[in-house]
Amino acid sequence: MNQIELNKRQETIVQIVKDNGPITGEQIAERLNLTRATLRPDLAILTMAGFLDARPRVGYFYTGKSGTQLLSENLLKIQVKDYQSIPVVVHENVSVYDAICTMFLEDVGTLFVVDRASHLVGVLSRKDLLRASIGKQELTTLPVNIIMTRMPNITVCEKDDLLVDVGLKLIEKQIDAVPIIRETTEGLEVVGRLTKTNITKAFVELASNENGP
Secondary structure, eight states, X not given: XXXXXXXXXXXXXXXXXXXXXXXXXXXXXXXXXXXXXHHHHHHHHHHHHTSEEEETTTEEEEOOOOHHHHHHHHHTTOBGGGTOBOOOEEETTSBHHHHHHHHHHHTXXXXXXXXXXXXXXXXXXXXXXXXXXXXXXXXXXXXXXXXXXXXXXXXXBOTTSBHHHHHHHHHHHTOSEEEEEEEOSSOEEEEEEEEHHHHHHHHHHHHHOTTOO
């Protein structure tokens, strides 16, 4: 990930390269009255973060990209599989009461409904279960397949999809989570889930860059 917050020396190096590039590491060190060895970690950070680029026998040059641009570039590389969670599934014949218990015990906001072959047939949200519980129906005998959202109205994604694309789907559909599926000849197999929390975690980690280069 990119080093978004630069220290003062790194900012100075970027400015020197911006004004004088291409410029060698030795020339940068001379301008700062430092040794090449002292600057090596800073130059490595700036190069790996994308602020600078380096070419053999030419030197360092400024990429022209701001921290925000570099952040955006990294964001567009993140795939669903990098931040997915384990899916919580229920069978289509379980009762609404049991589904509510599962949702609370698993501490999730969305349940994925599967058939006997474990293929995706529906999705249950908090709103679906709340709507059913407000009515006068007997929750212990009402199966979830009566109230669930069915295909083709289910929004899905795959492991290799871009995280930002799935985030747009969550916003457009006003939903909290989507099942990550794998297509088979018999149907859709649920292999994971992606939630608003997963996406928030990705954004925070990308911005804070706690791991460094």
